[in-house]
Amino acid sequence: MAAAKPTVSSFFLTLASSSNDPSSSSPTTVTALPRSRFLSAGSSPKFSIAHSKPSFVTSSSPPRHKLPVRCQQQQNPPSIPPEQRWMFEESEINGPDIWNKTWYPKAADHISTEKTWYIVDATDKILGRMASTIAMHVRGKNLATYTPSVDMGAYVIVINAEKVAVSGKKRTQKLYRRHSGRPGGLKVETFDQLQQRIPERIVEHAVRGMLPKGRLGRALFTHLKVYEGPEHPHEAQKPVPLPIRDKRMQVQK
């Protein structure tokens, strides 16, 4: 990702300011919407927008064992007229086209060992609100690099899971159901009973319901670590406290 350079920002700011006062006549003003960077004022676009689409082979068939992967071949560099070359950085002229291809993460962008680890203390936190924030962070929806098909999220540790709170009469009335698969095998238990038995399952159930269901969702779920009590074995990952924005997450006493 390019570091801050004044050229790109000034380009967009002149665009912004030019759209506000149309009478400005700076040489970098573009008359059309900025779909192509190479539209000079007045003249028709003579320069091809960088095409990174592979050319398709339809009728004439190459030998079956040797299909060329055209998208991996050298792409046409965008042809910028020399008088506009000062506006663009080196990476934009010779590098890949970032404006016509939405960013997709490569393997180096989501290495598990370099992901952030967050920690939440569940004591007296409302179950659903906490689970919602956890799910957002596990899925990666708080990041600019969010991609629905790739695991870009962080790891979250939950401690003191047995102290999680619910409002109203949910403690005795909220039911957790599971079915063994056999007829008549519906097992029901209340929040209270489950908390006595396996307290981690409550938080896990809540977060799993908020993660996507599917292969990726199941993989994301493994990034959630719930523990009863204040101890957790992940000190080496140096977890950071999870930033909580919800004002109503703590139980009002």
Next chain:
Amino acid sequence: MTRVKRGYTARRRRKKIRLFASTFIGAHSRLTRTTTQQRMRALVSSHRDRSRKKRDFRRLWITRINAVTRKERVFYSYSKLIHNLYKRQLLLNRKILAQIALSNKNCFDMIFNKIINQK
């Protein structure tokens, strides 16, 4: 009517279909009838998804922009950002905004501050 042998016409037609589906997995590229069906499904998906692609990408850009705006400032969101963007008559579309937010964070911050400060 004279006797007409069917000859090579069917084979030539199926060869084209087989070429199309030549990269499909397993029986989908080997068995003729399966190949025809899979080619049909592939073309249908392709047709339908050409419109979907536009929707999907816009959705992705909106989610990314939303994530960045919420991180920048408390009690601010994508909806408010776009409203202020339109009020200030800025022409940046969601695609460009999302790409700027990813590639050039400082530039995005500048745009963001401009939108907020003088809305």
